[in-house]
Amino acid sequence: MNLRSFRVASWLGWKIESNWTDPFLFAVYSIVKPLAGAAILVVMYSVVTGGNFADPLFPYIYLGNAFYMYVGAVMTGVSWAVLDDREHYKTLKYIYTAPVAIPFYLMGRGVARFITGTFAVVITIAAGALFLHVPLDLAQVNWPLFIVSLLLGVVMLALMGLLLAGVTLVLARHSDYLGDGVAAALFLFSGAVFPLDVLPAWLRPLGYALPVTYWLELLRRSLVGSVAQAFPTLAGFSNLQLLGILAGLTALVGVSAVFVFRWCDWQARERGYIDWTTNY
Amino acid sequence: METTIKKNSGWRLFLQTIMGRAYPRVVGMQRGKSWIFFDTFLPLLSVSAYVFVYRALGAPEEYVGFVIVGGAMTAFWMNILWSMSSQLYWEKETGNLGLFILSPAHLMAILLGMAIGGLVATALRAGAIILVGSLIFHVQYAVTNLLQLLAVFLLSMVALYGMGMMTSSLFLLLSREAWHIANLAQEPVYLVSGFYFPVKNLNFWVAACASLIPLTLGLDAMRQLVFPSGALLGFLSVPVEIGALTVLSVVFLVGARLLLGKMERLAIREGRLTESRR
Numbered sequence: 001m002n003l004r005s006f007r008v009a010s011w012l013g014w015k016i017e018s019n020w021t022d023p024f025l026f027a028v029y030s031i032v033k034p035l036a037g038a039a040i041l042v043v044m045y046s047v048v049t050g051g052n053f054a055d056p057l058f059p060y061i062y063l064g065n066a067f068y069m070y071v072g073a074v075m076t077g078v079s080w081a082v083l084d085d086r087e088h089y090k091t092l093k094y095i096y097t098a099p100v101a102i103p104f105y106l107m108g109r110g111v112a113r114f115i116t117g118t119f120a121v122v123i124t125i126a127a128g129a130l131f132l133h134v135p136l137d138l139a140q141v142n143w144p145l146f147i148v149s150l151l152l153g154v155v156m157l158a159l160m161g162l163l164l165a166g167v168t169l170v171l172a173r174h175s176d177y178l179g180d181g182v183a184a185a186l187f188l189f190s191g192a193v194f195p196l197d198v199l200p201a202w203l204r205p206l207g208y209a210l211p212v213t214y215w216l217e218l219l220r221r222s223l224v225g226s227v228a229q230a231f232p233t234l235a236g237f238s239n240l241q242l243l244g245i246l247a248g249l250t251a252l253v254g255v256s257a258v259f260v261f262r263w264c265d266w267q268a269r270e271r272g273y274i275d276w277t278t279n280y
Numbered sequence: 281m282e283t284t285i286k287k288n289s290g291w292r293l294f295l296q297t298i299m300g301r302a303y304p305r306v307v308g309m310q311r312g313k314s315w316i317f318f319d320t321f322l323p324l325l326s327v328s329a330y331v332f333v334y335r336a337l338g339a340p341e342e343y344v345g346f347v348i349v350g351g352a353m354t355a356f357w358m359n360i361l362w363s364m365s366s367q368l369y370w371e372k373e374t375g376n377l378g379l380f381i382l383s384p385a386h387l388m389a390i391l392l393g394m395a396i397g398g399l400v401a402t403a404l405r406a407g408a409i410i411l412v413g414s415l416i417f418h419v420q421y422a423v424t425n426l427l428q429l430l431a432v433f434l435l436s437m438v439a440l441y442g443m444g445m446m447t448s449s450l451f452l453l454l455s456r457e458a459w460h461i462a463n464l465a466q467e468p469v470y471l472v473s474g475f476y477f478p479v480k481n482l483n484f485w486v487a488a489c490a491s492l493i494p495l496t497l498g499l500d501a502m503r504q505l506v507f508p509s510g511a512l513l514g515f516l517s518v519p520v521e522i523g524a525l526t527v528l529s530v531v532f533l534v535g536a537r538l539l540l541g542k543m544e545r546l547a548i549r550e551g552r553l554t555e556s557r558r
Contacts, residue, residue, distance in 0.1 A: 020457050029464055036467035040476055041333065047481045048339040057336065177318050184325040193329060194336035 005101040009108025013081070017112040034069050034120035035127065041065055041193060042132060053133045056230035057195075060220065062134055063227070064192040066124040067153075067219050071186055071212060073117030074110050074154055076179030078161025081109035082168040086276060093275035103261055106165045107158050114154065125223075135224055145239055146222035149246070153215040156250040163257040166264035170273060186212050195231040211249035214242050289384070297385040301393025305363075305401050319355070320408040324416075327351030327409070330476050331417055342507050343477075345421070348413040349506070350475035352406040353499055356440060357469060359402040361462045364444030367394055369451045369458040372552075377452075381548070388540055391448060395441035421506045428518055429505045435525035436498025442532030443494060449536065449543040453552055469493060478503065478513040487515050494528050497521040 018026050041061055049055065085092040095105060128134035164178055171178065187193070189203065190212040196204055207213050217234050220227050221242075234242065268274055288296050327347055334343045371377040380390055413419065423429060451458050472490035473479065479487045479500050490496045501521040504510040516524070546552075 020460055029460060033464055033467050036471045040467065040471050043471070043481060044330070044333060044477050045337060047477050048334065048337040048343070061333065061336075177322060181318070181322045181325070184322055184329075188325050188329045188332070194332045198332045198336045 002101045002104045005104040006108040009105040010111035013109040013112035030116045038124050059134050061193045062128050068192040072183045073113040074157040075161040077110035077113030079164035079179045082165045142222040149218035159254045159257040166261035169264045169268040196233045214246040294389045297389035298393040302397030305397025319405045345419040352409040355406045359398045360444040365447040366462045391445045422508045432501040439494035439528040445536035449540040452543045480515045
């Protein structure tokens with residue numbers, strides 16, 4: 001039942017995400033938004049450095065921002081499904097009464113955002129390599145490290161999404177802010193677009209505690225190894241150590257997600273929140 | 281004993297409608313104080329990330345101020361997108377739009393009420409972002425001409441909310457795609473309007489086209505007036521930008537009036553006022 005819930009939810013999520021318009025407009029929509037977000041950082045960088053894209057800080061910022069798109073897509077995609085089904089489509093109660101494994105259903109709903117997110121990430125990185133001298137050499141990429149890190153990271157983000165989905169179940173107001181708020185916090189504290197050393201010393205421990213920090217570092221290292229050596233923040237860790245830390249933190253997030261979701265799910269059923277419509 | 285209700289008509293009803301629609305937006309903020317956290321702290325997180333990018337790049341400290349002011353102005357753009365342009369779509373979704381049309385209240389007055397209420401509420405949020413952001417990052421301001429600064433801000437707001445009223449009539453015809461279109465108009469607008477960097481750094485024609493969005497010129501003029509090196513990084517001179525904003529204000533308000541009437545008739549004819557295609 002788990003796999004079937006996941007598969008059907010993935011198909012449903014794709015339909016919801018994509019069939020509001022024709023494929024051409026959908027493709028434009030999927031490309032323009034992330035490219036514009038990346039372009040803001042490119043212009044900021046260019047304004048200050050006078051267009052010196054050879055500095056290792058540029059690929060650090062550019063790749064960090066590109067892969068960070070997955071955070072918004074996967075994590076928020078999973079948690080948003082609760083809000084969408086409960087408040088907008090008003091179908092959550094029917095899904096609860098059907099033979100559906102809810103956590104797998106919610107994670108399945110995030111798959112569509114993962115697909116469109118992948119589309120955006122690939123195009124952003126390709127644009128960087130082609131037009132902005134991001135030093136990406138496909139022959140030099142550490143593919144095994146890249147694939148393992150990417151998959152582990154996506155699982156970690158989906159589990160964080162499940163955790164937020166649980167919290168969303170018991171929130172009346174501002175639940176639509178929850179995913180975006182957490183994504184904004186992770187963007188700041190994980191050093192996605194600047195080395196963690198730039199943060200005030202008292203804030204850095206927050207960054208070291210986040211799995212996203214290690215995930216982004218591993219992805220940068222696997223694609224452009226020289227970037228990692230240019231910044232001292234995590235230079236003391238080997239790839240294997242970083243992978244171990246990421247795996248450990250992902251397991252921790254997974255256990256927390258399961259327990260938090262179960263508790264929130266029970267609370268939501270107990271208080272009658274499953275078919276709640278606040279119109280807030 | 282029956283209570284007689286005094287019913288207004290004409291301009292009195294118009295004013296009453298404006299006040300009635302503005303009321304929930306302003307009073308709502310007093311009733312639910314949680315906005316202080318969600319509408320101030322959360323935007324500050326994104327703004328802080330951009331501040332740290334500039335710090336990592338070793339940019340002059342004034343760029344931190346540019347980001348704070350730009351970040352505060354995003355609150356107005358978000359308000360235009362989600363609480364002005366797409367508002368009639370939400371009203372359609374919740375079933376209120378049909379009631380608005382049935383009532384003797386003028387739709388233009390409803391939009392004006394939304395604009396005024398939204399402007400007041402968002403100004404409080406933007407002010408809080410500027411205040412907290414400036415305190416955290418020690419931003420220094422040097423206002424060179426307070427009168428011009430007030431004129432720029434007010435004209436920017438009139439033009440911006442006029443634009444919001446105009447686009448809301450277009451959203452009247454939209455269905456599910458409204459959410460996606462509003463969502464699409466975030467990052468691209470932050471880019472071309474120079475929310476996080478001086479718009480002068482873009483190609484002249486890109487900046488000129490982006491000037492159709494009132495916040496482009498408004499932000500540029502405000503930065504010129506509140507930061508010592510702002511004038512050097514300005515796209516056009518402040519008086520020219522004030523003139524352009526005045527023209528935009530008139531065009532958008534008149535455009536809103538004309539377009540609303542046309543779109544309302546079209547929506548009624550095509551039966552889109554009560555449709556709900558989720």
